[in-house]
Amino acid sequence: MTMMTDPVHATSHPGWFSRSEAWLDSKGKGAWIAAMVLGFVFFWPIGLALLGYMIWSKRMFNTSCSRRSSWKSHRMAMSASTGxxxxxxxxxxxxxxxxxxxxxxxxxxxxxxxxxxxxxxxxxxxxxxxxxxxxxxxxxxxx
Missing domain, CATH: 1.20.5 (Single alpha-helices involved in coiled-coils or other helix-helix interfaces)
Known part of the structure; x- marks a missing residue:
């Protein structure tokens, strides 16, 4: 069995991390904070890693993640021609x-x-x- 390293194949099925990130973004900043708190409760290095990622990716200091992603999808829908x-x-x-x-x-x-x-x-x-x-x-x- 050979591994597929095809870039098209890799982007068509995002990994669990990308799916989790997209899901948390769709729920907003509160979901990120809840995930971080749960990470600290169950296993502190996970909470620390999530906190570091949120700061590094600037999710802590920007407006809500869901508003940002919904604005992007809204702009893409609005740019479509009606005929x-x-x-x-x-x-x-x-x-x-x-x-x-x-x-x-x-x-x-x-x-x-x-x-x-x-x-x-x-x-x-x-x-x-x-x-x-x-x-x-x-x-x-x-x-």
């Missing part, structure tokens, strides 16, 4: 506009976060300068 050229043009224009609005909104949120960080840093620096002035005046009054 009506007017509707397809309208759909393409609407999707382009929505993606542009999403990009603009994400840029706005990033600017908002940056402004908040700057305001907090400026407040910290002002409080630090006031404390240094008070300490300097206390030292000069004591002398």
């Amino acid at each position: 009506n050229s007017a509707f397809d043009a309208y759909k393409a224009d609407t999707l382009r506009r929505l993606e542009e609005e999403q990009t603009n909104f994400e840029a706005f949120l990033e600017r908002l976060r940056d402004a908040k960080d700057k305001a907090e840093f400026d407040q910290f620096m002002n409080e630090r300068a006031k404390k240094a002035e008070r300490d300097a005046s206390d030292d000069s009054n004591a002398a």
Whole structure:
């Protein structure tokens, strides 16, 4: 019996790890966390390995895995032609506009976060300068 190393054959039947990963992704971040907790409960190295994998693959810090995969499948379904050229043009224009609005909104949120960080840093620096002035005046009054 010969082993098949054909790349087409290998991708048509994903291994248990790929199937498990896809199943957990379809259930969302909660499923990943539950699997990690169960791994720690039953055999701690499994929980540790899952935690490491979740951090390495950035699953812990991204939005929900199920939303990401459903968005991909939704975009693929939306890109299919309906046969009506007017509707397809309208759909393409609407999707382009929505993606542009999403990009603009994400840029706005990033600017908002940056402004908040700057305001907090400026407040910290002002409080630090006031404390240094008070300490300097206390030292000069004591002398």
